[in-house]
Amino acid sequence: MxxxxxxxxxxxxxxxxxxxxxxxxxxxxxxxxxxxxxxxxxxxxxxxxxxxxxxxxxxxxxxxxxxxxxxxxxxxxxxxxxxxxxxxxxYDKDSLKAAFDAIDETKNDAIHGSDLRHFALSMGMKFTDLEFEEMFKQVDFDGDGKIGWTDFVKAVTKP
CATH class of the missing domain: 1.10.238.10 (EF-hand)
Known part of the structure; x- marks a missing residue:
């Protein structure tokens, strides 16, 4: 070929x-x-x-x-x-920003656990509290208890 x-x-x-x-x-x-x-x-x-x-x-x-x-x-x-x-x-910046904003219910430029949990449940995802905590930790790269823009981009675009 x-x-x-x-x-x-x-x-x-x-x-x-x-x-x-x-x-x-x-x-x-x-x-x-x-x-x-x-x-x-x-x-x-x-x-x-x-x-x-x-x-x-x-x-x-x-x-x-x-x-x-x-x-x-x-x-x-x-x-x-x-x-x-x-x-x-x-994965273009505008699409990622729109997705971030859709999940960030409090509109404070950070996705908190409650935001992500609500979004995941609205998408039909089901998980235990322990599974959710583990998932959240995996995308909270800086460990500050929230998913900021940088964490979000890393999580979405990592292979």
Missing amino acids: EDTKEEETTIRSLTEDQVTEICETFALYETPRTPGMIRQNDLGNVMYQLGIIRTESEINCMFQEFEYELNEGVTVAQFLHVMTKVYQQL
């Missing part, structure tokens, strides 16, 4: 764990007839398995933006290229 210089550069901007996860998920949809390639109608399924939910129209637009023809299918290099942009959009 021959990658363009642009694709090689883009792939390097993903973490090693992200590339591995994307490639392993992609491989689940390959067929013996088309190794290294998946069909257009499997793109949504692969993205869904990676936790990315997009409509068929959105997926088509993403690939058209890179001028990839979907008729023959998509190569793993093309998919990695597109997924890099998707991941960058997920």
Whole structure:
């Protein structure tokens, strides 16, 4: 498989764990007839398995933006290229700030345990008090009892 210089550069901007996860998920949809390639109608399924939910129209637009023809299918290099942009959009500063603000119910530029617990429960997550305390400690990197902006960014973007 021959990658363009642009694709090689883009792939390097993903973490090693992200590339591995994307490639392993992609491989689940390959067929013996088309190794290294998946069909257009499997793109949504692969993205869904990676936790990315997009409509068929959105997926088509993403690939058209890179001028990839979907008729023959998509190569793993093309998919990695597109997924890099998707991941960058997920982790851009404005998106992260909006997520932080949504969880920070008290609007004091810090997420307290009660904020995070309420958000997690509203998302359908269930856990014991001990599990919650452990989760909170894992994202309170500076140990000050609250999750500030720096802690939040580290927690969300760490591989």
